[in-house]
Amino acid sequence: MLLIGRENEIQLLGGLVARTGDGGGATVVCGEAGIGKSALLTEAGRLAGGRGMRVLATGGVQSEAQLAFAGLYRLLRPVIDHADRLPRPQQDAVHTAFGLSPTGTPAESPAGSTEPELFLVALATLGLLAEAAAHRPLLVLVEDAQWLDRASADVLVFVARRLEFEPVLLLAALRDGFPGPFTGSGLPELALTRLDRSAAERVVDDRSPGLPPETRERVLREAAGNPLALVELPAGLGAGTSADPAAGLPLTARLERAFADRMTALPPATRDMLLVAALNDSESLAETMTAAGLMTGQDRTADDLEPAVTARLVEVDGEQVRFLHPLMRSAVHGRAGVGLRRRTHAALALVVEFEDRRVWHRAAATDRPDEAVATELEVAAGRAQRRGGVAAAAAAMERAARLSADPDRRGERLLRAAELAFELGQSETVTRLLAETDRAGLLSERQQWRIAWIRDSFDDGVLGRTRAAWSLARIAERAAADDPHLALNLLYGAALRCWWTEPGVEARQSVVAAAERVPVDGDDPRLLMVLAFASPIEHGRIVLDALRRQSSHSGRAARMLGNAAHAVGAFDLAAGFFAGSLAGLRAQGRLALLARALTLHARSCAQLVDLGVAIPAADEAYRLARDTSQPLVAATAQTARATLAALRGEQDEAYRLAAEAERAALPGAAHAVLAAVQIARGSAALADGRNEDALDELQRVFDPADPAYHRAIRCNAVGDLAEAAVRSGRPESVSGVIAEMTAVGRRTPSPALHSGLRHARAMLTGDFGEALAAGSWPFPGARAQLGYGEWLRRQRRPAESRAPLRAARDSFDAMGLTPWGDRARAELRAAGETSRGRAPDARDRLTPQELQIAQMAAEGLTNREIGQRLYLSHRTVSTHLHRIFPKLGVTSRADLRDTVI
Template structure:
């Protein structure tokens, strides 16, 4: 590295030096971004030099524009040098990484499993020596590789690994949206630019020197390359309105003109090849020139410093040099080069299809079919982004508008699956320019609303989607019809379409899914008609076949169905069962939803040992998988958890954050959970009128917090607040209304809520019988609700001056609240016991209060006997990161071994 290359880059070099020097203690990521030629590659080269000097190992990948459609091409470059370590990974990760790197023909799994495999592979390599990972021109990496790199980047804090990414400004780059640490590389200052120019081109006459400085505008590549144009006789680039990149390209184009004709013919083939293989380029060039071509033809381009040739590969020294070569070609010249490349790739059908497509100027159904097959193969391998690109190109080449529209709709549907809003918007805009059938128009609206379950685009409602599902089913695509009907049911969860809409969806569901045991049917009924068909769903959940082996996706359907019908113990169990399978499959978007449902249900049961880590993981995963409304529910659940722990300031902050997310689109489940959290917090603080007003809103159909199912599961809080605020009569009307549902609905949460509320609201003559009935009919696995009923009964007995009978109730309630970590209710029980003439031992600080949510989750898994590696697999962390967390956890809990850890954690109620 010459001193000239780093002129004016002292700040950036110091930043890199600090990161490299500290990599043993803390890994991380840095995204360098700036205009083309500003010096990102020079800084990367300096980082590589310093890393090597520090005995770090360097692994690198470079994005190439023509390779963007090749799935995992960039990742393959990165891990190929360490591929021998793949066989040491756990089986699922090993198979995933072998599939994406072409070492096997297995189906590629969810991209997050690939990410975990790469993370663990790199962590093992870094155990021998710290690692520097380099991704240059990341804006041109294929999307699958970008997604994996982003996944890895978020998990490097505890690893001796530094990821350095270089991205060009002005070019779409999804990695810039990942909110990773970044550093803008700006043009050089005037003085630094002058210094650099004088170093690379001393002795310039003043006029030329001034002209070059003005043209370069502080761009190091321009300052280095423009003088060569003067020295070669090609002249200085034209100043004026042209962007600097175009002026540089013109300079490189002028340099091309000085090369021999055969070299000028070979370079375009190399520029358009989606591989650096020199053998392919030379064979295709021979086809273009109709004569034998040897590698001697490359020598002049090497001498002109346009390419680097190592005997096997041809690479351009800078991407602008490649684009300059391509810019010299006419349309016919480009198509001839692509056709020649297609001809030499007969044994690689996917690459051949892409070059055939590039060689085809207009519609050609044969080539469109080839690309459609490429898309299908990519989809089967799990490479959704590549499938989307292939379908878009197949649509361009389609010979009739019907096929074109269908291919575009498939592409848009896949883009939803991969979380690409930008692609969905672009593709749907193209679809809408075509003549569409009514069914296709509704599919467009369905796809557009799929990102947020239709919350941001209410133009197509639940009934329209149900009708579309019927039509799609009639056309023979049953799976697509059920997916669309599920979307209709989700509309009923997030918003309130009204009873007729819910009943219509119910009828379509019964027709499309006649098997009463089908998990999809149970979920749709639970979302659409949880009151009317709650008993049907609960009966389905209790069937023995649902206790046997079930697909994780089906378990998630069942778990979410259980939540909506108030079978909260089933919801916790089924969502927990689905979680492990979804982890193994790497399906983080579904895992986020399963953990959110698990957290919501466990919070209602007062099982904070499950709820806290579940909510924390759901929060992180919903952010990572871009599910803002599920994130809102998670935040509301965390507000409820904070209220139950007596952390009222935090509860208020979390509730406000969730409310902002829900209010913007009228997301009723978020707002209902927010009101529950606010009501619990107010109740715990003795603000009984506030608590009642918050909770009452959930039962007002005109209020945005009204949610047809969730309102039924917070009756104990409502009744307590009503009695203490003089609103018992109003509460009794609400309870009677819910009780009328409970007559035909076997929901456990609804039934025990009604029984508790009636006991609390009863007059002195009837209260005892109702309390005893509520306690005797309390289902197993609901300790929070039992303790709450015992507390209320004990309070009532004390008010009746029956202190001897009150004390055992209050004592049992206190012990349960202590064990669960529900502090306000624990203190309430202590106060009542004190009033009844009995003291209480000081409450021991709960484990949940000494650890963060993330640490609690890791500690629980370690206490259950899982190894660091097994914990890492479950939480999508490297095992070394798990080890780092345990080193922090042990001192917090005053333990030195896993056995002691288990003893501490298992003093709390066991997790379900």
């Protein structure tokens, strides 16, 4: 009857269920407690069953929040036998996450096992759901998503974003006011509001007929349209209890009181059973009966729960006992005293078999420091981390610290909990734990170094506090001899501040001086990355020489070398290093690092105007940065997308993306992002022939007083600046800047800077010889041909101008740069030669993701292999290919190679 007044919502859910066979998706059903979310999910399940759909369900339980992947395991338990159809890395990840052996039976994680990447577990989950939906559509129901353990919630949000082409519908019910992965996830929301007066009256009259008029009116007034209150408050009043809604109490508290009052008339044995069920982190009826028997010394049976079933507090289904609403569990919990709850947890600790659950019950039963329990929790934290449950590991380590009698152990455990919270990006938790660590006792110097690294590296070098570069450098100097690895980590944080913000010359020099004292090889990728971020101009030659000495690298070293190469403007080297790191990151499921590598890979390839690589890389980088909650990385990826849109003549899109990146970067004054935003805007204006606008946009990057100023990134815009000035008839306006950048060029061999200086000199003097002879990257070469052809035509030498203009046109067309190709055509027409327009290619016809899939299919990868690389199901890949073929006019995978490669 809670569905009275929900006709519109039911109709919407029915439509979603009906369409699931043609393509799935996800919806978050949100609202306050008791508003009817659970009832709607139940109705959705009924509708799905009527259509022959399979239903999988799970839910959040407050007491399970510290058990990694608990909610996900409940969801996937019916289909876990499909895991053998997944690729081996995914099989291993999901088995490790659930603590299962390869045969699917319970197993403890070996002490030396490697923790699975959360997003590899997510891809395995997507694969299992896709397999389950292979023969009939699937409905996935997630109740009380706000109480899911963090690992399960992260996985389900990741999966929810990838269900567009799967016959899977995911519905998650979420209570308002609870932050977490589902909140602000961008998934469609169905917001439930309170019932109107008419619907509320229908609920009361249907469930509680015959109420005296004054009682009926009081219920309607106090429930204020909350469906659960409309049902439960009359029951409390009818029992003659104290359901009087005390002034100032929220409705949920009043309902808890109503539930608690309903327990008053229950037999003691029933109340004992209810308390055990409320504190248990499992719905097992056998565990509840056994633990209740241990507490009272008397055997308990399922019959002892019958009065609670009659009172509509719980339901018993086979071997499970469930509360009908989370508030009922809360009411039972709150009614019991602290001592009784501890005794109940102690009884449960003797009953449950799973080691991690047992130790948490032991911890809850302990009211004083207990080193044995603290040690068990520390071991449990290690197991959780090996299963990929970093949030659970952090919670266990923090609880272990609370139970530590020794101040030194307490401090170390708090610090370890802070480090785990740091991995999760939980800034408030990190701050709180570090403050407690400071108060815990005397810290060793190395512990103080670790604290400094966490504090000053947490925000990725942004959000002000530029003096942190100084402090990190000083600490690194002290740590260098004893722990070079930690010293370089500290210096990396300091160097990032030098890159993202502007701490000043002396701060940058202090970072460099400290880095040069760390006892590592001069070609160490970590050292090169620090030098490139902190001093890209002054140490550009040293970094470039070292980069060119490097043999092929993969993994972490390749990413560091790519970072260094990108910072000093060696985009060809950067693209190569990043390309060598991507396969490993994909295979390992390290999506946060993959998002970072893809972002700079995309920016490097955009600078090289390799659109076939840059377009899908930038798109994927943005999506993964959003999935992994890295807003600054997402903003940087947006600058790459904006630059690519500008090069292709998509002016509105370029400005939209640039504005989005700017909004993310302005609060923290992230100069590197703001500089890239201005360059993208300048490129868009220049490609569109709005030369005055381009000049205004680009000049900001060279003005030290402007937030968009950046010492290194401005080197990438010298050529555009000079061209905008010449084409707008204001060459004198940039003479000072060009002179300054020429002086900079004498200090660094940055390929990007020197390419730009050659183009600037050619545009300003009309002497294109150096620019034409440089043999640089394709885009600068084509622009030199265009500029030379234009100059020849203006010198009344049209016949001579046609060859360079023709070469420029062909190069721009090959690169997919429509506005630049059109400019070359216009100049050719003015020189007396006409030419056909550029024919659209795959880059124009396909979305970025479709282009990426088409490229991989053309390379011979199967749908499953493509899905593994892109974190999609193979059926989603198949759907994309069915759309790609007609767009490209091909009929088979074999035809793709000639079209997209």
